[in-house]
Every structure is written in structure tokens, then in C-alpha cells.
Amino acid sequence: xxxxxxxxxxxxxxRQRAILERLARDGRVLAGDLAQVFGTSEDTIRRDLRDLAxxxxxxxxxxxxxxxxxxxxSAGERRGEAVRRKQAxxxxxxxxxxxGRFVFIxxxxxxxxxxxxxxxxxxxxxxxxDPVIAATLVGRPGIDLIVVGxxxxxxxxxxxxxxxxxxxxxxxxxxxxxxxxxxxxxxxIATFGYEDAVMKRRLVAAAGAVAAAVxxxxxxxxxxxxxxxxxxxxxxxxxxxxxxxxxxxxxALGVRIHRAPGGGGGAEEG
Numbered sequence: 001x002x003x004x005x006x007x008x009x010x011x012x013x014x015r016q017r018a019i020l021e022r023l024a025r026d027g028r029v030l031a032g033d034l035a036q037v038f039g040t041s042e043d044t045i046r047r048d049l050r051d052l053a054x055x056x057x058x059x060x061x062x063x064x065x066x067x068x069x070x071x072x073x074s075a076g077e078r079r080g081e082a083v084r085r086k087q088a089x090x091x092x093x094x095x096x097x098x099x100g101r102f103v104f105i106x107x108x109x110x111x112x113x114x115x116x117x118x119x120x121x122x123x124x125x126x127x128x129x130d131p132v133i134a135a136t137l138v139g140r141p142g143i144d145l146i147v148v149g150x151x152x153x154x155x156x157x158x159x160x161x162x163x164x165x166x167x168x169x170x171x172x173x174x175x176x177x178x179x180x181x182x183x184x185x186x187x188x189i190a191t192f193g194y195e196d197a198v199m200k201r202r203l204v205a206a207a208g209a210v211a212a213a214v215x216x217x218x219x220x221x222x223x224x225x226x227x228x229x230x231x232x233x234x235x236x237x238x239x240x241x242x243x244x245x246x247x248x249x250x251x252a253l254g255v256r257i258h259r260a261p262g263g264g265g266g267a268e269e270g
Contacts, residue, residue, distance in 0.1 A: 015040075016048050023058055023067040027220030027246065028184070030064040059222030061187050066222035068182075085239060088260040089213040090114040092237045093177060096211050096258070099123050101174040104203055105133050107158030107196075108179025110213045112136065118143065127171060129159040129199070153195065160195040165202060176207035178233075180214050182223040185230045185249030190223035197225035204228045213237035213260070219246045230255065 015038055022029050031045045038045070049065045052058045058065040090113025097103050097114075100123045105111050107130035115133045118124070121142035128134050129148035137145050148167045150159035156179075158164075178200065181191040189212075191197050204210055210232055216239050231253040238247065240259045247257050 012048065012051075016052055019045075019048060019052065020057060023065065027067050028061075028064060032063070034064075059224075061184075061222065066182075066184055066187065066220060068222060085215055085260075086110045086113045087117075089215070089237050089239065091117040092258055092260040093211060093213040094118045096235055096237075097122070097124060097175060097177070101125075102127070102172075103175045103177060104128065104168070104171065104173040104207065105130070105177045106179040106200065106203060107133070107156045110215075111177050111179045114177055114213065127168075127173065129164050129168070130157055131159075132157060153193065155193055156196050158196070158199070160193075160199055165199060168199070168202060168206070172206055172208070173203075174208045176203050176210045178204065178210050178212040178227075180212045180218060182218055182221040183212070183214060183230060183233075183236075184220050184222060185253060187222060187226075188229045189227040189232065191225050191227055192223045194225055197227050200227040204232055209234040211235040211237070215239060216242045216246075 019029060019034060031042045031049065034045045035042045049058060049060055053060045053065065057068065059068055086109055089110050093110070093114040094117035097118060102125040105115050105126055105128040112130070112133050115136045118126070118137070120140055123142050125144040125146065126137055127146035127148060128137070129150070131152060134145060134147045137143050148159055148164050150161055150164040150167070152158065153160045178189070180189055183189050191200060204227065212233055214236070219238070219242065230250060233255045235256045235258060236250055237258045237260055240261070242259070251257060
């Protein structure tokens with residue numbers, strides 16, 4: 001039995017505030033559990049979740065809700081956030097790129113950190129539709145660069161739309177370094193923009209393998225547009241202190257988990 005809290009019988013505003021606190025702590029909530037916690041009906045909880053979702057404060061899923069991913073700002077804003085954490089994630093992600101292969105680097109602040117961490121002389125072909133990533137790679141010894149052009153979307157910082165999609169249609173990268181806005185083992189990989197989701201789906205479908213790196217606050221979070229099931233990931237790089245309970249559902253899908261360096265991390269877990 002899940003213990004009831006001192007918010008049992010609370011007003012809707014108080015109950016919704018407590019639900020948001022649980023979402024911030026756990027990343028997800030279940031309507032059945034919340035009904036027990038607050039001593040109310042599941043219909044009441046579902047109304048609360050609908051209200052919170054309508055206000056953009058959570059994402060409704062079957063049986064409950066997920067926290068909304070924090071990665072909703074512009075590309076420029078995201079590049080300035082959690083820089084050291086993303087550098088560690090990017091370095092670990094870059095270490096997964098085999099020498100001599102064709103890798104597509106999706107737009108994103110963590111994939112940008114991975115591009116910066118790629119070793120020189122690796123003999124790889126790298127393609128990207130993110131001009132900032134392209135600028136990082138241009139002229140680097142041992143990296144043959146392919147740039148996908150088109151109108152650059154200010155939200156993602158990448159070329160999107162029909163022209164960019166056509167350019168990547170015939171690419172078959174060995175590895176995709178996927179930029180992830182939100183990921184949940186049960187509800188999949190998601191992003192905030194429709195055109196970004198279309199591009200990511202095309203890239204995931206074409207790649208031989210997919211790897212991504214996420215800060216802990218993106219685990220068990222949601223965004224409006226589905227990209228792919230979480231099982232599409234071959235490798236997921238997480239922060240050293242990411243809770244094991246949040247990672248176990250990914251392991252059950254066969255996703256290899258890698259902890260970024262720091263506090264003894266950086267090892268592959270399986």
C-alpha cells in the first residue's frame with residue numbers, strides 16, 4: 001500500500017502543486033498511485049493531469065504523466081546550459097565512434113560537445129545539418145566533412161525541411177549520434193518540433209546504429225513529437241550519478257548504458 005500524504009483531501013491547486021513536485025522528483029507519475037496517495041478517485045487525478053498538461057506542465061501518457069523535458073529553449077540557449085556536464089557526456093559519446101566509419105551528427109548541444117571531442121586522424125566521414133557542428137569539424141585532420149544545407153531552424157539550429165530531407169535520403173551512416181530532447185523507456189524518444197521529428201525519424205531509419213547522450217533531467221521526460229521507440233538506441237550515455245532505477249528499463253530493452261566520466265564513471269554497464 002502506498003502511504004497517503006498530508007495532502008489527502010487537499011484543494012485541487014494544492015494537489016496539483018504536490019503532483020508537480022512528484023514529477024520533478026521522479027520524472028513520471030501514475031494516476032492509480034496518486035489516487036491512493038491523495039485519497040481521491042482516479043477520475044479526479046486524471047482531471048488534474050489534464051489541467052497540468054493543458055498548461056504545458058506535464059505530458060499525458062497512458063495511465064499517468066511524464067515530466068516535460070527541460071530542453072525546450074532555443075539552440076543558443078541550450079548551448080549555454082550545463083556546459084561541463086555536456087562536455088563530459090560528449091566526450092563519452094565521441095569515444096563510441098569507431099575509426100574509419102561514416103557518422104551522422106544530429107543537431108544538439110551534447111552532440112556538439114561530441115563533435116568537439118572527436119579525435120583527429122580517426123579517418124571518419126562526418127555528416128551534419130547543424131552549421132555550428134560543421135564549423136567545429138571543418139579542416140580537422142582525418143575528418144571528411146559533409147554538410148547538409150537548407151533553411152536553418154532557429155529552435156534547433158539545424159537545416160530542416162524538404163531540401164535537407166532530400167539531401168539525407170540517400171545517406172546510410174554507420175552510426176547516428178542523435179540529439180535527444182526527451183526520452184522514456186516506455187514512451188520513446190521525442191522532440192519539440194514537428195520538422196525536427198521528421199528529420200530525426202529519417203536519420204534513425206537510415207543509420208546502422210544509433211547512440212545518444214542525455215543529462216539526467218531528460219530521462220523519463222516527454223516532448224510532443226515522437227521520434228522512435230527507446231529500443232532504437234544501441235547505446236545511451238548518461239551522467240555518472242544517473243539513478244540506476246531510471247536506467248534499468250533501458251537495459252531491459254537491450255540498450256547499452258555508458259556513464260560519462262566523473263566519480264569513477266565512464267565504464268560500460270552492458
